[in-house]
Amino acid sequence: MTGHWASRPGIRNLTLGIMLALVLMVLASSVVNAHAATGQPKDQAKKYKGAGTTSNLRNIVIGRCYHYMSLYPGIGDKNCTDVWQELLDAVQRKDPCKVAEEDYKRLSLVAAQTIPCNKTLLWSRTNDLVHRYTKATEKFITLEDTFLGFVFNGLMWCGKPLRPGMNFKSCPAWNECDKNSISSFWKMASAAFARESCGVVNVMLNGSADGDIARKESILRTVEVPNMDPTRVSEVKVWVIDDIQGEDKNSCDSKTLLELKDYIEGHKLQYSCIDNYRPVQALQCADNPDHAACNRCNYQ
Template sequence: MESNVPLQAHGERVERPPQNRQKKMAIASGVGIVMLGTVSTVLAVTLSNKQFSAVFLDSCKKLKGGYDCQKLWRAFEQAYVGRDPCQVPMEAYDPFIAEAHFKPACNRMLFWSKTKDVVHDFTNKRDCFVTLEDTLLGSVVDGLTWCGKEGSKAACGDVTAMLNGSIETPYSPHSIFASIEAPRLSSKHVKKLKVVLVTQPHSVTNCETASLKDLQKQLDRGIVYNCQEVPEAKVQECASNPHIACGACW
């Protein structure tokens, strides 16, 4: 990743419109699978079954952990066969979840919005945080369409959100983080949300921006909120230097 590329050029998860000729499949996903071992979100994938099978298997093979990808796919596929894809009961995914051996990662969850390159450069080099895309389910649904959502147990402990300080609205109501992830953070499981606002030398916003005030207001009561402006250069330095403790990165 080149440091001179403005953050606004970095990726964002995009919701794709459904296509009538394509079969939708539901995926029990969300951070709750990783954090709590429960399924809290349903995703719709606008791909044919054959196409999605290929995406699933390819993503699975790229992950560490020695997964039996064919066995995982069979367990996953059986959850939605013969069902309305957006009405699949959560317990239908229990065999898949058991087979995938999901482990909690409390206090390490990192959400993001329009900072994809910065975030994944960091998590690829350091083992400080985990993003949804770093998990089996997250890797296969990255960028695909949300079908709906059920439940609210999406994370646990202290969570972090890395947002873009180079745009006027870092907490955009149209983003996945603002429309789905942040509203589902529950004070029963989440103690604190820390926003890391990644800045450039001439960033147009700061922690006092109106959109971040909206985030603070919309959080479930009981979740402690704070925000810190961190230069992108510092994030990159921390990512590249394993001698810097995770807690000292920001």
């Protein structure tokens, strides 16, 4: 009897089916293990250090786009839906740590605008003061006052490697990886701003900040200065502004500013520097009228 069981068709087919299922299971396990060994990314499996994409990002972008055109009609008509779509296309289905400035090229084209000469004001470590100053005087334009800066300021976004749409769980922080979706965007926007600048370009730096206030890895040195056109930019004028309640740690003759001078002039750009630019100090004194630095006898 033992020699005849395999000759029965029903039992033989069942046995072959079980063997085939086992082979397929082994093959599937091998594929999964191979993917894990090669580091193939799993969609949304990685947890990044930054916050996820801003909630309602599409509505915010399109709404800010229309609001900017209402504030500055001279910019002309922008297709706000196209602006959103170009942002989406730049990052979706991509590793959030492999988004380059070039990926935002089409977005920079649909968002392009002309910057009036002598209006550009760059800044580093003076965020609050520089925007209080531009709002009070309306004489200068920071990156955040441009179309791209206004629409995307303060927002967070990144895509998912294997699916369309945005990742709302987490995105890379600024320094988490070299080419992440946020840092590459702001480098692109800063480069575009610098390229469009003409005449005198002003730069506000914090004279009370610790360390090098014009670091070699800063956006000013790695992006903005290299993208200025010496045939269109007549001068780069640096304002070194001390905090009204802070120490005077850096000035125009300090080592870091002299190195910055050499760097700017090395790009065939004229350089000048002012310590505690009077109009900015006047704004500081409006909030601190009794401070010694605001004494009329000392105020020059």
